[in-house]
Every structure is written in structure tokens, then in C-alpha cells.
Amino acid sequence: MKIGEIKAFSNEELAAELERLERHLFDIRSQAVTEKLEDPSLLGKAKRDIARIKTVVVERTQQEL
Numbered sequence: 001m002k003i004g005e006i007k008a009f010s011n012e013e014l015a016a017e018l019e020r021l022e023r024h025l026f027d028i029r030s031q032a033v034t035e036k037l038e039d040p041s042l043l044g045k046a047k048r049d050i051a052r053i054k055t056v057v058v059e060r061t062q063q064e065l
Contacts, residue, residue, distance in 0.1 A: 001049050006056050018053045021046055 009017060025046040031037040 001052065003052055003056070006052050009056075011057075011060065014053055014057055018050065018057075021050050021053065025050065 006014070006017075025043075028037065028043050028046055032040070032043060037043075
């Protein structure tokens, strides 16, 4: 997911997407532990997407102040 796509989301959509990605990250980690993860790069991609969303959330809260 690109930063432009993330910035287009509303605050409610960001919260929902963040929750979905955190659940997805949990699933990926559990697959990695049981050695059923086919693509290890998914772990890094999920972490980066979560970080991007959290960055946009922080930027928006700082602009409101």
C-alpha cells in the first residue's frame, strides 16, 4: 500500500485498516512460527504498512493541534 492511498482514507477507515493489518501481521507471525509461511517478505510488508498508517495518524493529530 502506498502513502498516497493511505492519505486518501478517512480517520475511521484508517482505524479499520490498521486493525485489519495488525490481525494480518499476527496471522503471518503464527505461520512463520509453524514454518508454514511461503513468502517471508509478507512479514516486512505488513510491518511497513502498519508504520505508514500510524505515521499518517500522528501527522493528522499534530495538524489538529
